[in-house]
Structures are given as structure tokens and as C-alpha cells.
Amino acid sequence: MPLQELQNYAKELHLLFVEDDVDARTSTSEMLKNIFTHITVVTNGQEGIEKFQNEKFHIIITDINMPVMNGLDMIEKIRQQDIKIPIFILSAYNDAEYILRAIQLGIDGFIIKPLIYQQFLTVLKKALEKIHLETLAKNYQEQLEIEIKKQTQELRHKLYFDDLTGLCNRYALFEDLKKITVPILFIIDINGFKSINEIYGAETGSFVLQEFAHFLQHFTAAENYKTYRISADEFVVLDDCKYIDFEKYEIFLQDFFREFASFRVVTEQDIISIEVTVGMSTSQYNSYEYATIALEYAKKHKKQYMMYSNTIDNRSAKQDILIWKDKIKNAIENNDIVTVYQGIVNQEEKAVKYEALMRLRDEDGTLISPYYFLDIAIKTGLYPQLSSYVIFTNLKKIKEIQIPIGINFTVNDIKNKLFIDEIEDYIKKNPDVGSLVVMEITESQSMENFDDIRIFIDRFRKYGVKFAIDDFGSGFSNFENILNIAPDYIKIDGSLIKDIDKNEKSFILVEAIVEFSHKLNIKVIAEFVHSKKIFEILKSFQVDDYQGFYFYEPNEKII
Known part of the structure; x- marks a missing residue:
């Protein structure tokens, strides 16, 4: 390494030089001044310890045999406080006992007197390169943390405050x-x-x-x-x-x-x-x-x-609940709870996975969204039967076709221990299924039940199961906790996507979510993509995958 480069690496570093011999101290100090700008010189190990405890040093060069406290005893005390600081011994004593103890203390180099300048530079080069790389890594980490914190604050402000009035939203x-x-x-x-x-x-x-x-x-x-x-x-x-x-x-x-x-x-x-x-x-x-x-x-x-x-309040809510309860019971008994599939495509518009969606087939053949009956199923105790049918139907479908399918899981599912045990048992017995399953959990539910969700994810990740936070952006209950879950995918809610070509706030927010997610190695799926224009905007953001009527409508068959 050229001297100039060594000087650049060392200009911000503080060196502690410990040497009792006047002539050696003088000559070596002059040599060190060619490289280091900040040098503190002391004459024995005790002074070295006192300086080390009161000042910040990045590298130490020391003799061994010195009055009051020798170099090896000083190194032992320093190592008790800082295991990583580079330490070099510069000594005329090179017997095996000294060298063995020096190695045990974890020194970074042993240089024999009289000092040979080029040899010294070669030994010093590795230490300075190591310190330089560690400094770069630390600075990068600090900058990354600052940027993440800044973007998190900006996102939270965008999510919780109205831009026009400054009021909460x-x-x-x-x-x-x-x-x-x-x-x-x-x-x-x-x-x-x-x-x-x-x-x-x-x-x-x-x-x-x-x-x-x-x-x-x-x-x-x-x-x-x-x-x-x-x-x-x-x-x-x-x-x-x-x-x-x-x-x-x-x-x-x-x-x-x-x-x-x-x-x-x-x-x-x-x-x-x-x-x-x-x-x-x-x-x-x-x-x-x-x-x-x-x-x-x-x-x-x-x-x-x-x-x-x-x-x-003239709503006939109770009457509606009773009507829907009968509809759901009849659908279960007549096998009219069905699954439809919507393709999820990549940037080349090629289907790479599918999402399984529950539907209820009405008497006239109409497929009804769970939006109309899922809450009633939960309130009336019919939900476990619906969920079990849909989830196991799709686990078997995955085994049959060997194509990734996203399956929606609610907190009710996750908290049902016997049900989750059955799912785990099925995946254990069918090892080719786990890596093709994407378990989708809505953002609001994941935040309300963070600990349960985290345990659930940890339980199934070992089988290769992927996880997606669904409807991301619909609630933003606790953005930091979502990141701690470390999902494989974030599915941006359709409310942010559907008018992104007209709504500047949605445009800015989605772009920020994509950039932030990619920095954390989380893939992004955009839902509700219903036009070429919206697709092109999202492609410019480097969204990974896309879902919506522009590509596929939900269908009972995987096409």
C-alpha cells in the first residue's frame, strides 16, 4: 500500500505508543509521524493504562520490557476493557515465552527490533485496512439507521396526518x-x-x-x-x-x-x-x-x-344475521363454499403464483364475496368450518399442481391451536407443499396480535412457508412491528393502488413503501391493478408482483 494511502487511513486515528528507551522512542516516533497525525507517547505500561482509560485510541504499539509495568501486563488489562483494538508489540525480546503469551493475549503483530521500516509498513497495513473497513461499515450502518428512522417518521406522518389541514386523518x-x-x-x-x-x-x-x-x-x-x-x-x-x-x-x-x-x-x-x-x-x-x-x-x-x-337506527341487522347464518349453514352442507383463484404476475405479466379466495355459491349460482358473510360466520360460530375447508382444500391443491398459492389466515385461525396443529402435521407429511404455501395475514390483525403472529410465523418458516402482510397501508397500526415480523411479501392495499394515477398522495406513499421495503429485502405485491396505466406506474417503482383485474379475474380454475 502506498504511503499516501496509509496516511489517509491513519489521519483520523489516535495512536498510543509505549516505549521506555529514549533513543528507540525518539527514532520510532519520528517514523510514526510519517503516518499518524495523532500520537500519544508514554514510557511504561502503567502510564499506558492510565492514558487508555482516559482517552480514545484506535491502535496501540508497545515495547515489552519496561519499568513499573511491562507491555504484556498492560495488554492483558487493556484486553479486559477492549477485545478488538489492534495492538502491536515492538520489541527486541523474541523468546518463545513472550511470543506465546502475546499470542494468547490476541495481539495483531510482533515486530522485532531493530525496526525495519518497510517491514513495519507491511504489518501496519493490515491493521489500518481493517480499521478503515470497520469504520466504513459502522458509518454505513449509522447512515442506514438514520435514513430508516427518517423515512419511518415521514411515512408515519403521511399515514396519520392530513396534508391539507395538518389535522390527524x-x-x-x-x-x-x-x-x-x-x-x-x-x-x-x-x-x-x-x-x-x-x-x-x-x-x-x-x-x-x-x-x-x-x-x-x-x-x-x-x-x-x-x-x-x-x-x-x-x-x-x-x-x-x-x-x-x-x-x-x-x-x-x-x-x-x-x-x-x-x-x-x-x-x-x-x-x-x-x-x-x-x-x-x-x-x-x-x-x-x-x-x-x-x-x-x-x-x-x-x-x-x-x-x-x-x-x-332502523337497520335490520339482527334479521340479516339470521338470514346469512342459514345461507352459510346451507352452503356448508351442500358444498357451496368454493375457492376461486386470482393470478399474481411478475413484471413480464407472467403468472408466478395465485391467491386463493373464498366464495359462497348462492342458490342462483352467484359467487358471493366473504365481505358479506365472514363477520357473521365468526359471530355465529360457523367460521372454523369455513376456514378449515378452504385452507385444507388449497393445501391439497398445492400438492396436486405444485404451484405457489397464497392462503388467507385470520387471527381466529392462528389462535385455534388444534387447527394449526393439523395444518403443521399435514405440511410435515407432505414436505413438497411447505415451500409453495404463502400464508397471508392482514396488516390490522398482525398489529393487534403481534406476539401471536410472530410465534405462528416462526413455527412454519422452518417448513419453507412464505408470509405476506395483506392489505398493507389500510391501517398502519404499528409499522415498526410489521418490519420486525420480517415478512417475505408486503401486499399494498387496493385503496392506495386504485387511483394512484390521479391521487398524488397515494403515488408518493406507494413509491416510498416500495423503496423502503426493498431496502429491507421484502418483496412488494400491488393489489387492485386494474389498468395498463397503473401497471406502468407501479413498474416504474420496481414493484415485484401484481394482482388485479387487468391481468386476471378470480376464477374457479387456475388458468
Whole structure:
């Protein structure tokens, strides 16, 4: 290695040089100054220990025989504190006993006096190269960690905050609702907001929303309520209360409308006033749903606000549950629970795997999505039969056709110990199946049950099973925990994909998710790809695989 390169490697390093002989110390120091900029010189091992404990050194060169404390004793004490620091012995004593102990202490080189300059440079070269590479690796790791932390923070901000108003968004609302025992929720809808955009333009419309958001934040600040923008013209005010005081919230609404009566937005074109309608829920469960019902009722009956109660809820939910329960039971008995398959393609549009999707075949032959019956199956205790049929049907299908298939697993499946034992037993007995199985778990469920999911994944990974986090981006409950699971695939939720060609926020967010996932060696699958334009955008992001009607519609046969 040229001297100049050695000097470049050593210029930031601090050297501790220990030598008792004046002449040797002087001559060697001069030689070392040709390489090192920072050199500390001491005359015995005791001084060396004291310096080492009080200063930061990157490399040590020491004699052996010295007064007070010899070099080998000093090295032994230093090794107790730092096992990795490069240490070289420079000594005229080369008997076997010295060399053996030096080796046992883990020295990096033994140089015999009188010092030969070129020999010394050769020995030193390896140490400096090692330190240089370790420094580069450490710096790279630190920069990577900083970048990951920065991108995580940026993603979290994009996911939980509304870009236009700065308020928390819909994702944040539903995450907060999970943490609150008694939520008091107000949905505030701006009446006829579409007309403002049509009359004054989108820019003015956005300004009106920003001004209303400021008004709402200011008005609720004294009560320490939290405010959200959950859609274009809908806002939410949320209180985490210890007990429900109906009179307090009635007064809050009256005060709100009294102060809101003077709210105006001044623009270059006009002075704009707006009207709002409020729906309120004090329910411990389904508070957002109930507030929405109250809002719709208030709008329909031309009221400023309405509090949810059973008397305004005209849904026939219980009746629907009974009807669906009978449908599901009949479908199970008549083998009308079927599986359809949707192809997942690579960038060359070649199908590389399939996702198995459950359907219920109705009396007229229509295939019904589980969206309409899965929750009812869970509530009525019929879900285990559905799940067992679909999962084992597809495990057998994989064994038959030897093609990778993604199978959806819910937390109910994962927590069913006997069922999971049966699946493991089947995969054990059929070793050619495991490596072709992709178990898909939805993001929201994986975050709510992180420990269970992690144990489940660890249990099946040893059989070659791959794992995908499904509907990624639909909730983002805990992004860091998802990364700790280390899935093989992330399937970006269709809500982010379907309008990525028109929605700048979705465009930026998906691009960031892909880049971040690839840095962590996680492959990305985009769902809901329904046009060539969207496919081309996703290809430009280097998305790995694609799923959607643009390529395949779900079919009972694998095509």
C-alpha cells in the first residue's frame, strides 16, 4: 500500500505508543509521524493504562520490557476493557515465552527490533485496512439507521396526518378509537361543500377547509378534544372521557353552533359562509358507525345535530344475521363454499403464483364475496368450518399442481391451536407443499396480535412457508412491528393502488413503501391493478408482483 494511502487511513486515528528507551522512542516516533497525525507517547505500561482509560485510541504499539509495568501486563488489562483494538508489540525480546503469551493475549503483530521500516509498513497495513473497513461499515450502518428512522417518521406522518389541514386523518382516528374505553365522537359534515368547489374553484375550497380546521382546533383546544379530517368535507371531534356527561356535550354542541354562526372565510372573490351538520355517538363500541347514522338522520330530518340512539337506527341487522347464518349453514352442507383463484404476475405479466379466495355459491349460482358473510360466520360460530375447508382444500391443491398459492389466515385461525396443529402435521407429511404455501395475514390483525403472529410465523418458516402482510397501508397500526415480523411479501392495499394515477398522495406513499421495503429485502405485491396505466406506474417503482383485474379475474380454475 502506498504511503499516501496509509496516511489517509491513519489521519483520523489516535495512536498510543509505549516505549521506555529514549533513543528507540525518539527514532520510532519520528517514523510514526510519517503516518499518524495523532500520537500519544508514554514510557511504561502503567502510564499506558492510565492514558487508555482516559482517552480514545484506535491502535496501540508497545515495547515489552519496561519499568513499573511491562507491555504484556498492560495488554492483558487493556484486553479486559477492549477485545478488538489492534495492538502491536515492538520489541527486541523474541523468546518463545513472550511470543506465546502475546499470542494468547490476541495481539495483531510482533515486530522485532531493530525496526525495519518497510517491514513495519507491511504489518501496519493490515491493521489500518481493517480499521478503515470497520469504520466504513459502522458509518454505513449509522447512515442506514438514520435514513430508516427518517423515512419511518415521514411515512408515519403521511399515514396519520392530513396534508391539507395538518389535522390527524382517518387512519389516526381508528387507531385512537382502539385505545379509548369510552369515546365521545362528533362527525361534522360541511353541507354542500361540492358547490363551493364548483363556484369558487378547488383552491378556494381547500382554503375554506383549512380555515374551518383552524376554527375547529381553536374551539376544541380548551376542552383538550382531538380533531381529525377524515374525508373531503368531514371532520371528527373526539373526547376520551371517564364517564358520560350528556349535559356537558349538549352544552358543547350549543356553544359550537353559537360561535360557528359568525364563522366566515374571506377570499379575494367573496366572503364565504358555510353550514354544517353534526352526528354524535356516546357508544363504547362502533362509535364511528353510530355517529354516522346520527349524522345521516340529522341531514335527512334537517336538524343541526343528532345524538345516536336505538330509536333512530332502523337497520335490520339482527334479521340479516339470521338470514346469512342459514345461507352459510346451507352452503356448508351442500358444498357451496368454493375457492376461486386470482393470478399474481411478475413484471413480464407472467403468472408466478395465485391467491386463493373464498366464495359462497348462492342458490342462483352467484359467487358471493366473504365481505358479506365472514363477520357473521365468526359471530355465529360457523367460521372454523369455513376456514378449515378452504385452507385444507388449497393445501391439497398445492400438492396436486405444485404451484405457489397464497392462503388467507385470520387471527381466529392462528389462535385455534388444534387447527394449526393439523395444518403443521399435514405440511410435515407432505414436505413438497411447505415451500409453495404463502400464508397471508392482514396488516390490522398482525398489529393487534403481534406476539401471536410472530410465534405462528416462526413455527412454519422452518417448513419453507412464505408470509405476506395483506392489505398493507389500510391501517398502519404499528409499522415498526410489521418490519420486525420480517415478512417475505408486503401486499399494498387496493385503496392506495386504485387511483394512484390521479391521487398524488397515494403515488408518493406507494413509491416510498416500495423503496423502503426493498431496502429491507421484502418483496412488494400491488393489489387492485386494474389498468395498463397503473401497471406502468407501479413498474416504474420496481414493484415485484401484481394482482388485479387487468391481468386476471378470480376464477374457479387456475388458468
